[in-house]
Amino acid sequence: MSSTTLPLKRRAPIRPARVLLHVFLAGTALAWLAPLLWAVYSALRPYSETSTKGYVSWPDKLTFENFTNAFKQSDMLHYFGNTLIVAVPAVLLTLFLSSCVAFYVSRFDFRLNLALLLVFTAGNLLPQQVIITPLYRLYLLTNLPGITASGKLYDSALGLVLIHVAFQSGFCAFVLSNYMRSLPHELTEAALVDGASVWRLYWQITLPLCKPAMAALATLLSIWIYNDFFWALVLISTGENMPITSALNNLSGQYFTDPNLVAAGSLLTAIPTLIVYFALQRQFVSGLTLGSNKG
Amino acid sequence: MTTDTTTKTPGAAAAAPPGPTPEKKRATQGHRRLLTRRDRITLALMAGVPTILHVALVWVTAIASIFLAFTTWDGIGFDSIKWVGLDNFKQLFNDNPQFWPAVEHNVIWFVVLILIPTPFGLFLAVQLDKKIRFSRVYQTAFFLPVVISMACIGFVWQLVYNPDTGLINSIIGANKPGHYIDWIGDPHLNLWAVLIAASWRHTGYMMILYLAGLKSVDPSLREAAALDGAGEWQTFKHVIFPTLRPTNTVVLVVTIIEALRAFDLVFVFNKGAQGTELLSILVTNNIIGESSRIGYGSAIAVVLLVISLAVIIPYLIATFRKERRA
Numbered sequence: 001m002s003s004t005t006l007p008l009k010r011r012a013p014i015r016p017a018r019v020l021l022h023v024f025l026a027g028t029a030l031a032w033l034a035p036l037l038w039a040v041y042s043a044l045r046p047y048s049e050t051s052t053k054g055y056v057s058w059p060d061k062l063t064f065e066n067f068t069n070a071f072k073q074s075d076m077l078h079y080f081g082n083t084l085i086v087a088v089p090a091v092l093l094t095l096f097l098s099s100c101v102a103f104y105v106s107r108f109d110f111r112l113n114l115a116l117l118l119v120f121t122a123g124n125l126l127p128q129q130v131i132i133t134p135l136y137r138l139y140l141l142t143n144l145p146g147i148t149a150s151g152k153l154y155d156s157a158l159g160l161v162l163i164h165v166a167f168q169s170g171f172c173a174f175v176l177s178n179y180m181r182s183l184p185h186e187l188t189e190a191a192l193v194d195g196a197s198v199w200r201l202y203w204q205i206t207l208p209l210c211k212p213a214m215a216a217l218a219t220l221l222s223i224w225i226y227n228d229f230f231w232a233l234v235l236i237s238t239g240e241n242m243p244i245t246s247a248l249n250n251l252s253g254q255y256f257t258d259p260n261l262v263a264a265g266s267l268l269t270a271i272p273t274l275i276v277y278f279a280l281q282r283q284f285v286s287g288l289t290l291g292s293n294k295g
Numbered sequence: 296m297t298t299d300t301t302t303k304t305p306g307a308a309a310a311a312p313p314g315p316t317p318e319k320k321r322a323t324q325g326h327r328r329l330l331t332r333r334d335r336i337t338l339a340l341m342a343g344v345p346t347i348l349h350v351a352l353v354w355v356t357a358i359a360s361i362f363l364a365f366t367t368w369d370g371i372g373f374d375s376i377k378w379v380g381l382d383n384f385k386q387l388f389n390d391n392p393q394f395w396p397a398v399e400h401n402v403i404w405f406v407v408l409i410l411i412p413t414p415f416g417l418f419l420a421v422q423l424d425k426k427i428r429f430s431r432v433y434q435t436a437f438f439l440p441v442v443i444s445m446a447c448i449g450f451v452w453q454l455v456y457n458p459d460t461g462l463i464n465s466i467i468g469a470n471k472p473g474h475y476i477d478w479i480g481d482p483h484l485n486l487w488a489v490l491i492a493a494s495w496r497h498t499g500y501m502m503i504l505y506l507a508g509l510k511s512v513d514p515s516l517r518e519a520a521a522l523d524g525a526g527e528w529q530t531f532k533h534v535i536f537p538t539l540r541p542t543n544t545v546v547l548v549v550t551i552i553e554a555l556r557a558f559d560l561v562f563v564f565n566k567g568a569q570g571t572e573l574l575s576i577l578v579t580n581n582i583i584g585e586s587s588r589i590g591y592g593s594a595i596a597v598v599l600l601v602i603s604l605a606v607i608i609p610y611l612i613a614t615f616r617k618e619r620r621a
Binding site for chain 2: 018021022024025026028029030032033035036038039042050054055056097098100101103104105108114116117118119120121122123125126127128129130131132133134135136137138140162163165166167169170173192193197198199202223226227228229230233234245246248249252259262263265266267269270273274277281284285288289
């Protein structure tokens with residue numbers, strides 16, 4: 001290439017192809033957001049207005065009334081609380097246990113390592129319905145008087161935490177073991193020779209180095225577990241005990257009489273995940289691709 | 296993954312890690328004798344506790360599904376479990392009017408996802424990879440549906456599809472009685488309506504996976520192609536796409552798993568009634584529906600398990616073989 005092309009490149013001339021690309025991308029992006037924007041628009045309008053004027057019409061007024069009504073009428077705070085008491089321990093426990101397994105598998109060369117990792121990874125890829133029937137029976141049969149309010153594993157936050165941890169630790173163990181394998185062995189070797197305990201190697205030396213991967217996985221897990229619909233649908237029977245996503249499904253049939261209110265309610269459930277996503281976008285995306293691209 | 300579809304999907308992107316790891320795994324073996332008794336107990340607990348939890352809740356239940364598929368059980372006492380051999384499967388294959396449609400719909404689900412949103416996600420990724428302005432903004436728009444729960448997506452799309460108040464019918468004027476187009480109720484339309492919503496989400500997911508794949512393409516390859524005078528399409532076809540092979544494998548596996556896991560969206564839409572039956576829905580109906588036929592429900596789960604393992608096993612063998620070599 002001749003030297004004259006370089007300064008040209010730096011000035012980045014407006015090329016028709018680029019303009020066309022931007023028009024295409026902006027148009028597609030807008031079309032992509034359309035269903036969500038439509039939900040926002042519906043939620044901002046009172047039912048009385050849309051029922052007389054129709055939904056595709058110019059608004060007389062836009063209010064947040066549907067949002068506040070949905071929030072109060074359906075007792076959303078309570079269900080957010082239900083989600084929180086499942087999601088927080090589930091995310092922390094998953095990270096802790098899967099990092100333990102990953103540490104074991106990646107730092108020590110025992111014979112069954114690969115098989116162990118295989119079991120975890122394959123388990124995470126199974127569709128949930130494959131295991132639900134026996135799991136449901138198992139939860140009904142497990143009596144825990146005094147430990148859970150229902151007296152069983154069934155219909156309890158503990159039950160949901162356990163299945164989330166069991167299921168998600170497959171993915172996390174796989175990702176973390178890959179990550180730990182890329183850490184230099186000299187670090188732990190030197191400490192081991194110096195007489196450090198295995199726990200110290202894990203807790204004080206390996207884990208701090210895994211912070212980026214842990215942060216990515218924590219973001220991903222929070223969103224996945226928050227968004228869970230299936231486990232809660234089957235393993236929780238009392239409406240009161242449901243986390244927010246399945247509670248909304250319950251309520252949309254019972255209390256909500258107009259689509260605007262349903263729109264407001266479902267958008268409210270999406271807000272926490274959107275906040276997490278916008279705050280930790282980089283972690284989320286790198287978490288999704290950790291499994292697929294990192295060595 | 297599982298927020299995948301489900302929720303998960305999880306769709307978990309557990310996947311092929313290429314790239315060599317420079318360290319030798321054998322290095323620690325020599326230090327095994329350095330481990331004290333306490334260290335060994337610590338290690339046993341570290342590996343044991345998570346394994347017991349995972350195996351008990353995931354693998355033991357999966358195996359129990361296989362066992363129960365050959366029995367009838369009312370779920371009340373263990374002594375009511377009766378061995379019936381292949382009866383459940385015979386009934387399922389011959390007499391259940393929902394089974395074959397469900398299999399067909401799961402297949403359609405996969406074919407649609409792999410033919411429409413997957414290439415479109417790749418296309419978007421290639422465009423966004425050109426280091427253009429506002430790339431982040433576009434990415435976010437396409438990716439937003441992946442962050443939102445499937446259940447919520449179901450509610451949002453119902454607002455679009457609703458026969459008398461929905462966006463589509465209002466725009467095309469099909470919202471008057473007698474002129475309804477019932478996107479969700481009509482058994483000829485509803486699967487496609489759900490699939491549009493599913494594709495809407497899947498595109499963003501695929502875009503992110505491909506964007507990550509494209510970032511790892513060696514820039515010198517592009518330069519070499521440009522020097523050889525290759526056009527944009529030629530470069531993509533002969534240089535970029537072949538290097539995306541590991542990503543393509545992941546994408547294929549993720550898409551198959553998502554198609555098998557599909558549940559939330561359909562359940563919120565119409566509970567998998569007429570026209571949207573799926574294997575996952577049939578299994579679930581046996582638990583939360585009125586009829587609790589455990590053996591029969593397990594037989595459907597076994598069908599799902601066999602299909603899943605047919606995908607998971609070869610994929611994992613390939614992945615782990617690569618890893619061992621590394």
